Amino acid sequence: MSAVDTHPTRTPDAPAPVSRATSPLHDTALVFVRELRPVVRDPFSVIFGIIQPLFFLGLFTPLLVASSGQSTADTLQWFVPGVIVMLALFGTSTTGANLQFEMQTGSHERTLVSPLSRSSLMIGRALKEIVPTIVQALVIVGVAVPFGFRPDLAGLVVGLVVLSVFCVGLGALSYALALAVKENQWAFWGVQQTLLFPLMLLAGILLPLQGAPGWLEALSKVNPLTYVVDAERALIEGSWNGDAVAGAAAAAITCVVGLVVGARAMRASS
């Protein structure tokens, strides 16, 4: 400790505030706003999260164009929805690390002693994932448009809603992972990285899965991310087909499973 702290030692007289019961909605909103605050004040993490997807967009698109022989615009039409899902995947799956840090420093324990309900502690945190994801997705779209990317507007809006639902579930799972491995950072990153790449590759984000060996295709069919990616491609193209419905369902299932697992992990947390 550097300087000696000197300060007046008087706690205020007011015993006035008496704690009152609060609604789950109040609690969830409070947790959501608290989680969002550092992101808004310090948007560096949001900007940083776009850099990697931008590299894929800038350096991988030409390779796709070269290997497929299609135009840049057509390639972007196929690739950009995948990049948007990828950035959501990267950003949201790592969010548990923030909770893990709060578990180490002690503030997580303090929230557990507060009257905030366990599910609101989880849902509020998970809902926050929506905001950086949408901002980042819109930046990617904005960057791709001058190169010929033409999203269907209504489809893009619905696509972002589907992605948001998926992110809430994935974020909750990331928090659940942090709660499960407790303060073991190595375990958190080990599991996150181990799952991240197979999920991404099997979802056909970078390359189409058509013509893949049967076993690989089978694996991709059990990957919920596959359906989300297909739905984003369909919606952004403006086709309101079965792919869109399947993707919305996959996102909703991920969301429900994530929140249930997450809230359970939060309740078991001490």
Added chain:
Amino acid sequence: MDTMIETRGLTREFHTGKKTVTAVKDLDLHIAQGEMVALLGPNGAGKSTTLRMLTTLLAPTTGSATVAGHDVVTDQRAVRRAIGYIGQGNSAAHAQRAIDELVVSGQSYGLSRTQARTRAAELMESLGLSEQAKQKVMTLSGGQRRRLDIAMGLIHAPGLLFLDEPSTGLDPQNRANLQEHILDLRHRHGATVVLTTHYLDEADALAERIVVVDNGRVVADDTPAALKADHAGDRIALTFSSPGDASRAAERASAAHPAAQVTHTSRAVDIQVAGGSGIVAGLLGDYAQAGITPSTVEVARPTLDDVFLSLTGRSLREGRTDTSIDTLEEVAA
């Protein structure tokens, strides 16, 4: 006086593999409203486990506890609303601004945004943190963070405050400051305060009642003064110029004060007796009559360490040699 905390047979076990460790064993504790109680014991004694059960962080294995009239298992949220808690770590998240964490914390107890802001500003002012209000928690010094922890614990002016090792990691200056704040809270709000500590001076300075815990059990429960009087009287240390004088002095002391514990080694005599400071003058008079003159005389008040030593046969300052419950807790939890 009204009951604030009541535990019956409160027990907590931790399992690691096939081994079961009982961190807290059959604890019956009654704490009345307005009391200021310190749980004192070495690391691994079960102090923190007790506190974690009382604050709903940990479920008891068996037994029950009511805190502020609410059961810690069946009515957790009511307990949480009624208490303030200052843990061993930092209450405020490092990525947040100090003021934001305080306000959100106040709102989580149902204060309106305005109430929470007013209260937060008052607390920061009184804790000398006003200039740091808009700083990120990670940029605060250790002492500033600890004061912010105190503010977080007091934001809703709880009637019952738990502090887990509140001064660990603080320099003496900040430790003294913290003690002043706790005493102040007590005097102004009549709050009930329960703290754990392994600092003897802290328990001595703060608590009106000390519960000495060892191996998960309460081994003594009394005021600091009574504990010292009952378990470790004053110590009178004398030295003499010759071994002969010393042994004669020891005999005379034993004869005059049968309750005293007298030990003597060559030229030194140690007398341990309740109210020792009051008998020194008489003792020296007796020695003068017998023609014995001590070279040096020293009277020491007993410390809580002496009390602990007398109760358990071990010094509080010694590290525990057996497996620490804290470590097991981490594995099992």
